[in-house]
Amino acid sequence: MTTGYLWDEIFGWHDTGSGALFPADPTAGHQPLGHHVAHPDTKRRMHELICVSGLIDHLTRIQPRTATEAELTRVHTAEHVGRIRRDSELPKGGDAGDGISPFGKGAYRIAALGAGSAIAMTEAVVDGTVDNGYALVNPAGHHALPETGMGFCIFNNVAIAARHAQAALGIERIAIVDWDVHHGNGAQAIFADDPSVLTVSLHQDRCFPPNSGLVTERGTGAGHGYNINIPMPVGTGDGGYQYAAETVIGPALEAFAPELVLVASGFDPNAMDPLARQLVTSRGFISLTETVMAAADRSAHGRLVLLQEGGYSPVYVPFCGLATIETLAGVHVLDDAILPVVGGMGGHDLEPHQKALVDQVAELIADVH
Numbered sequence: 001m002t003t004g005y006l007w008d009e010i011f012g013w014h015d016t017g018s019g020a021l022f023p024a025d026p027t028a029g030h031q032p033l034g035h036h037v038a039h040p041d042t043k044r045r046m047h048e049l050i051c052v053s054g055l056i057d058h059l060t061r062i063q064p065r066t067a068t069e070a071e072l073t074r075v076h077t078a079e080h081v082g083r084i085r086r087d088s089e090l091p092k093g094g095d096a097g098d099g100i101s102p103f104g105k106g107a108y109r110i111a112a113l114g115a116g117s118a119i120a121m122t123e124a125v126v127d128g129t130v131d132n133g134y135a136l137v138n139p140a141g142h143h144a145l146p147e148t149g150m151g152f153c154i155f156n157n158v159a160i161a162a163r164h165a166q167a168a169l170g171i172e173r174i175a176i177v178d179w180d181v182h183h184g185n186g187a188q189a190i191f192a193d194d195p196s197v198l199t200v201s202l203h204q205d206r207c208f209p210p211n212s213g214l215v216t217e218r219g220t221g222a223g224h225g226y227n228i229n230i231p232m233p234v235g236t237g238d239g240g241y242q243y244a245a246e247t248v249i250g251p252a253l254e255a256f257a258p259e260l261v262l263v264a265s266g267f268d269p270n271a272m273d274p275l276a277r278q279l280v281t282s283r284g285f286i287s288l289t290e291t292v293m294a295a296a297d298r299s300a301h302g303r304l305v306l307l308q309e310g311g312y313s314p315v316y317v318p319f320c321g322l323a324t325i326e327t328l329a330g331v332h333v334l335d336d337a338i339l340p341v342v343g344g345m346g347g348h349d350l351e352p353h354q355k356a357l358v359d360q361v362a363e364l365i366a367d368v369h
């Protein structure tokens with residue numbers, strides 16, 4: 001198994017400002033903090049663990065590249081792309097669009113490199129340079145809509161990769177699986193009326209965006225039935241995530257038979273994450289990865305691309321990322337050193353209310369062809 005890997009040091013230079021979660025504002029009580037929750041150090045630490053553990057020696061390095069404006073505007077409006085480009089030239093940068101997603105001067109170059117890197121990894125997988133791959137890009141993208149960024153996202157990397165695969169790589173049917181703990185609202189909206197792209201989001205029920213990601217959101221028009229939301233109850237651990245993977249994600253992808261599987265890979269379901277309340281450990285991410293690998297093997301010649309989204313625990317995201325990429329590559333180099341702490345906590349058994357939610361969603365798979 002050859003697994004591609006992509007990281008660029010400039011992803012570690014994405015400036016998320018001096019606020020903790022919101023920009024510092026004494027009048028509102030927002031105190032400055034050395035590290036914004038989305039500070040790139042968490043992703044840099046993941047990259048460094050991949051290197052120091054030796055996993056990097058089992059991976060094929062794929063070169064990043066910058067997305068062209070034409071590639072960005074397959075998904076985004078020219079106005080949004082233009083505004084990000086302009087505000088990125090300001091001395092203090094600007095905001096992606098929702099007032100809580102600050103970026104520094106030069107952010108356009110970083111975000112366009114992230115989107116272009118999603119394309120580069122997808123090209124490497126589709127042309128057979130590698131069997132599957134992981135692009136550790138920053139900033140995240142899965143909340144971004146055609147006309148605006150939001151939730152720390154500027155450009156929707158996974159949607160841009162999907163549209164590129166369709167427009168330039170001869171791929172028609174694509175499944176996007178989003179296991180970031182926050183709803184994958186961006187891909188859901190972008191592909192809402194498009195039955196050629198199945199979007200599946202596994203997330204904490206109504207965590208972010210507010211009241212988004214409900215089971216009833218199924219897609220529109222010709223795309224009805226090709227959006228599946230799995231809003232897991234707060235406090236779900238490995239058992240609930242594994243059941244969701246086996247009962248919904250695997251069967252939905254089997255029914256859809258994609259030619260390419262893209263994953264919005266957020267590690268913020270992790271048991272130590274500050275921006276959600278799930279209990280997932282590296283075991284849960286291994287189970288999810290095995291599920292999408294099996295799906296890709298069944299219908300996509302193994303073609304599978306994972307793109308980094310959220311994840312805010314500098315302690316645990318690196319180990320969850322390591323375990324995920326080990327699984328992609330079929331190797332094991334280092335045990336999860338945090339698992340002895342988080343793996344023994346209560347909450348990892350499948351609970352009846354979690355099973356009921358997943359079983360309810362599983363009935364929707366009948367609409368997927």
Ligand SMILES: O=C(CCC1CCCC1)NO
Nearest residue numbers: 151152180182208310311
């Ligand atoms: O990880 C994220 C960012 C979520 C935060 C954005 C504002 C509050 C929660 N999205 O996947």
Ligand SMILES: [Zn+2]
Nearest residue numbers: 180182268310
């Ligand atoms: Zn997230």
